[in-house]
Every structure is written in C-alpha cells, then in structure tokens.
Amino acid sequence: MRVLFIVAVLVLLAGTLVGELIVQDPGYVLINYRQTTVETSIWGLALITIVGFLLLHFGLRLLSYLAGRRGKLVRWNRNRGRDRANRNTERGLIALAAGEWSKAQRLLSGAADKSDLALVNYLGAAEAAQELNHPETSDELLQAALRTHPKAEVAIGLAQAQNHISRHQLENALALLMRLRRKSPRHTKVLRLLVETYQRLQDWGSLADLLPDVRRYRALxxxxxxxxxxxxxxxxxxxxxxxxxxxxxxxxxxxxxxxxxxxxxxxxxxxxxxxxxxxxxxxxxxxxxxxxxxxxxxxxxxxxxxxxxxxxxxxxxDSQRQLKQAKSWLDNHPDDATLLLTLGRLAMRNRDWELARGYFEKSLAQQPSQEAFNELSRLLVHLEDVEGYQRLVAENVDHLARELPPLPLPLRESAPAPESDPTAKAETQESERGA
Structure with missing residues (x-):
C-alpha cells in the first residue's frame, strides 16, 4: 500500500508539472501532406503518439495471442488424431495376434497415415490381408509401406517374400530373396527363407551352396x-x-x-x-x-x-575275404547282433551252412530281429530241418510279434499260461471243469 501511495503521489506531481507546462506554452505543430493538413499543439502530438503506440502494441499482442491460440488448436487437433491412430494401432495389433484378420486390417490400415508406427501398421495390415486371401490388397499395402519408408526395404521385402511363398510363387520369392541377400548378406531371416524356398523347389545344389553361410551366420x-x-x-x-x-x-x-x-x-x-x-x-x-x-x-x-x-x-x-575281414571285427564287437547277422550272410555266400546257422542263432540270441529270423528260417527250410524250424518259430514268435494286438491264444503244454493272465486262467478253469 505504501508503494502504491508513493506512486500515486508521483503521478499527481508529474501531471501537475505537465499541466503547468501546457498552460505556459502549449506549442504548435503543423503537418501538411498533399491535400491534408493537421494542426495541433506539441502536447497533443505527444498524446497522439503515446496513444497510437499503445494501440499498436496492444494490437500486435492481440494478434500474437490469437495466432498462438490457433497453433495450439491445430496442434491439439493433430495430437488428438495421432492419439486416436495410436490407439487403433494398438487395437489392430491385438486383433492381429488374436487372428481377427478383418478387424486387424481395418484398424491398422485406417490408422497408418497418422500413426507413429506407420511401418508397423502397413506390415500388419498386409499380413492380415494375406490371411484373408486378398493378395492384391496385401501387395498395395506393402507398396505403400515402401513409398513411405524406403529405408525399410529389407523388412518390407521379407514380408513380400513370405507372401510369395504362401502363394506358391516360388520363383518370384527366390528372385526377391536373392536381391535382399545381396543387400544384406548376413540377414538370418533372409537366409532362412532362402532355405525354405530351395527346399520347396527341390534345388538341392543351390541349397548345399547356401548352407555354409547358414552355418557361418547361425541362421538355424x-x-x-x-x-x-x-x-x-x-x-x-x-x-x-x-x-x-x-x-x-x-x-x-x-x-x-x-x-x-x-x-x-x-x-x-x-x-x-x-x-x-x-x-x-x-x-x-x-x-x-x-x-x-x-x-x-x-x-x-x-x-x-x-x-x-x-x-x-x-x-x-570276394566273399571269403569279406568273411575274414568281418571275423576280425568280432574281437572288438563280440555281442553286435548286426555283425553276427552279416557274418551269417557272408558264411552263406561261402556255402558254409552250419557256420551261417551258428551266426544267425547267435544274432537272434543277442537281439531278436525279423531279418535274422527270416534268414535262419529260410536256411532251415532249405536244409529240411523241420524240427529246428519248429523250435525256431516257437522260441522267437513272441519276440517278433510284439506289434500284434493282445488276443487270447490256446494253451501250450510246454509253456502254461501265467496265473496273472485272466484269459488264460479262465481257459484253464474251463478245461479243468470239462475234465
């Protein structure tokens, strides 16, 4: 309050002083421009100047304020559209992950122009269009992505290559992937898609040439x-x-x-x-x-x-030399059922039937196999060893019939059914009742 009072007193004193000066000598000013003449006192000119300055100052301030408000309005409107686009992008990505292709394409493509992640929008919308079996739309979206983000050629090219592969356009996919590989030779996704393309084309030679790079860059x-x-x-x-x-x-x-x-x-x-x-x-x-x-x-x-x-x-x-070589391997592999089977076959090539029979029997004893059983049974049939053949079948039929379904079988005197088998137990009791 004291400061305000002092200021008021100073203003009154200044006004009194100026008024006294105006009374003593008001001055005279004449302004003549073409046909216009303005006459006033020097104090009137000063007042006009001050008022004009104030009007100009406040006018400029008003224009600046209005312009600022308009810019804020524009930025607010722009941010509002971007926020909406970002929300739609998020919803579209969720729909894409959930397999809602139509919704994903609509949200992602609609928000692409204003989204902060426009490339993601285009790629996601193109994937959704591909899943909807709309190849033309998918290609258009990828082309739009390339126009707006030319530096993302590899990412967009990979999406195009995947589309070609899914449409069985393997030659187109191969040409595109080869171009991407020249641009980015260490890109593991490019290498993996090349592997898939060569496999589908059954181009084994090109795939074999590619595999060293696949190993070098750890693409798989x-x-x-x-x-x-x-x-x-x-x-x-x-x-x-x-x-x-x-x-x-x-x-x-x-x-x-x-x-x-x-x-x-x-x-x-x-x-x-x-x-x-x-x-x-x-x-x-x-x-x-x-x-x-x-x-x-x-x-x-x-x-x-x-x-x-x-x-x-x-x-x-040379079957004799082969048999001699195979016998030498027995020292390190005496229990190898496959080696014993091979020795039996080589013995048969040398027409040593008893030796072959012994090897086949040892092979079956080590590990029952259908091949060893077939070889030995064929040999016994040609040797007309009926008893040996019957014994072979009886001893090995259970091992070689494991894939057969469990069915009730008649009892064998030499091998009574165990008590735990309910079917066999019932048959035994029925036999005892009949007796």
Missing amino acids: PENQLEALERTTHLSRLESALSKLDEGSSSADKALALSQVWNALPKHLSSDATLGARYAALLCEAGATEQAEKLLRAQLKKQWSPELVQLLGKLPTG
Missing part, C-alpha cells in the same frame, strides 16, 4: 542345421542318377555319384547314413567293388551297424 539352431545338411546331401545323392540318360553306363553313374560324394563337407564324409546310402546307390549303379571299398573305409573311421549290415547285402565281391 545347430541340431536343425545338422539334420538339414544330412537331408540336403542325401537328396543330392538320390537325384544324381536321375539327371543321367537312361542308357548311361555303370561308370558314368558311379562318376556322377562320386562327384556328389566328394563335394560333401568334411564333417559329413564319415556320416553313417550318407555312407550307407551312397554305397547302396553304387550297388544299384553296378559299382559293387567301389561300394565295398567305401564301406571298409567308413568302418575304419567309425563303427556303424548300418554299414555292417549293408556289407552283408552286397551282391558280389
């Missing part, structure tokens, strides 16, 4: 990659003969197979499954000696019952 888990490598090179072996003419010689067939085999990665050269199939294909091509050499070399590197079994099925070769 190790166990899955190992299975893929084995399948790829196995398929290359299988298709090697199909590319030859029907009248090709055994030498040409063996050469085609060996080219594929020699191109195997080093860590697969001792794979038992691949080695066994390669040897079997060599036999089919008529290169039995080459198949035998391969099997012996593979078995020196790593013991494999699968390879041992195949050795016993070779149609030709």
Whole structure:
C-alpha cells in the first residue's frame, strides 16, 4: 500500500508539472501532406503518439495471442488424431495376434497415415490381408509401406517374400530373396527363407551352396542345421542318377555319384547314413567293388551297424575275404547282433551252412530281429530241418510279434499260461471243469 501511495503521489506531481507546462506554452505543430493538413499543439502530438503506440502494441499482442491460440488448436487437433491412430494401432495389433484378420486390417490400415508406427501398421495390415486371401490388397499395402519408408526395404521385402511363398510363387520369392541377400548378406531371416524356398523347389545344389553361410551366420539352431545338411546331401545323392540318360553306363553313374560324394563337407564324409546310402546307390549303379571299398573305409573311421549290415547285402565281391575281414571285427564287437547277422550272410555266400546257422542263432540270441529270423528260417527250410524250424518259430514268435494286438491264444503244454493272465486262467478253469 505504501508503494502504491508513493506512486500515486508521483503521478499527481508529474501531471501537475505537465499541466503547468501546457498552460505556459502549449506549442504548435503543423503537418501538411498533399491535400491534408493537421494542426495541433506539441502536447497533443505527444498524446497522439503515446496513444497510437499503445494501440499498436496492444494490437500486435492481440494478434500474437490469437495466432498462438490457433497453433495450439491445430496442434491439439493433430495430437488428438495421432492419439486416436495410436490407439487403433494398438487395437489392430491385438486383433492381429488374436487372428481377427478383418478387424486387424481395418484398424491398422485406417490408422497408418497418422500413426507413429506407420511401418508397423502397413506390415500388419498386409499380413492380415494375406490371411484373408486378398493378395492384391496385401501387395498395395506393402507398396505403400515402401513409398513411405524406403529405408525399410529389407523388412518390407521379407514380408513380400513370405507372401510369395504362401502363394506358391516360388520363383518370384527366390528372385526377391536373392536381391535382399545381396543387400544384406548376413540377414538370418533372409537366409532362412532362402532355405525354405530351395527346399520347396527341390534345388538341392543351390541349397548345399547356401548352407555354409547358414552355418557361418547361425541362421538355424545347430541340431536343425545338422539334420538339414544330412537331408540336403542325401537328396543330392538320390537325384544324381536321375539327371543321367537312361542308357548311361555303370561308370558314368558311379562318376556322377562320386562327384556328389566328394563335394560333401568334411564333417559329413564319415556320416553313417550318407555312407550307407551312397554305397547302396553304387550297388544299384553296378559299382559293387567301389561300394565295398567305401564301406571298409567308413568302418575304419567309425563303427556303424548300418554299414555292417549293408556289407552283408552286397551282391558280389570276394566273399571269403569279406568273411575274414568281418571275423576280425568280432574281437572288438563280440555281442553286435548286426555283425553276427552279416557274418551269417557272408558264411552263406561261402556255402558254409552250419557256420551261417551258428551266426544267425547267435544274432537272434543277442537281439531278436525279423531279418535274422527270416534268414535262419529260410536256411532251415532249405536244409529240411523241420524240427529246428519248429523250435525256431516257437522260441522267437513272441519276440517278433510284439506289434500284434493282445488276443487270447490256446494253451501250450510246454509253456502254461501265467496265473496273472485272466484269459488264460479262465481257459484253464474251463478245461479243468470239462475234465
């Protein structure tokens, strides 16, 4: 209050002083411009100037205020639209995750222009359109995404490639993925889609060339990659003969197979499954000696019952030398049922029937198998050993019939049914009643 009072006193004193000056000498001002003349005192001009300045100042302030309010209104309206678009984006993504394709496409595509995540909107809407079987709409949305986000070419290209694969447009997918690989050679998703495309096209050669990069950049888990490598090179072996003419010689067939085999990665050269199939294909091509050499070399590197079994099925070769070689393996593998089966087959090639019979019986004793049972039963039939054949069937039928359904069977005097079997127990009681 004291300050306000002092200010009021100062204003009154200033007004009194100015009034006194005006009374003593008001002054004279004349302004003449063209046909207009303005006459006033100097104090009137000062007043007009002050009032004009104040009016101009407050007018500019008013315009600035109105302009600011308009900008705030525009920003508010823009933010309001963006907030709505972001909410619709969130709802659209939820619908996409829930498999509500129509709702997801409508929400995501409608909010794409104003959303902070426009690329996500376009990609999600394109996926929903693809699921709705609207390929043209999906392609249009992806093209719109590329126009608005040209730097996201790889992400958008991956979505396009997945669409091509799902539509079985494998050549288009391959061309697009090859372009993306040149742009981003280490991209694991690009590599995985290339793997899938080559598998669908059954282009095993190109897939084999791609696998080193898949391993280098860890595009697939190790166990899955190992299975893929084995399948790829196995398929290359299988298709090697199909590319030859029907009248090709055994030498040409063996050469085609060996080219594929020699191109195997080093860590697969001792794979038992691949080695066994390669040897079997060599036999089919008529290169039995080459198949035998391969099997012996593979078995020196790593013991494999699968390879041992195949050795016993070779149609030709030095059977005596083969039998001698197989006998030497018994020192390290005396209880190997597959080796015993192979020894029995080699003994039969040497026409040593009793030796073959002994090996077959030992194989069955170690591990009952249908092959050993069939070989021994065939031998006994040709030896006309009826008693031995009957004993063989009686001893092994239970082991070799495990896949049969459990059904009631007649009692055998040599093997009475156990008390725990309700069916057998009932039959026993019925027999006793009849007696």
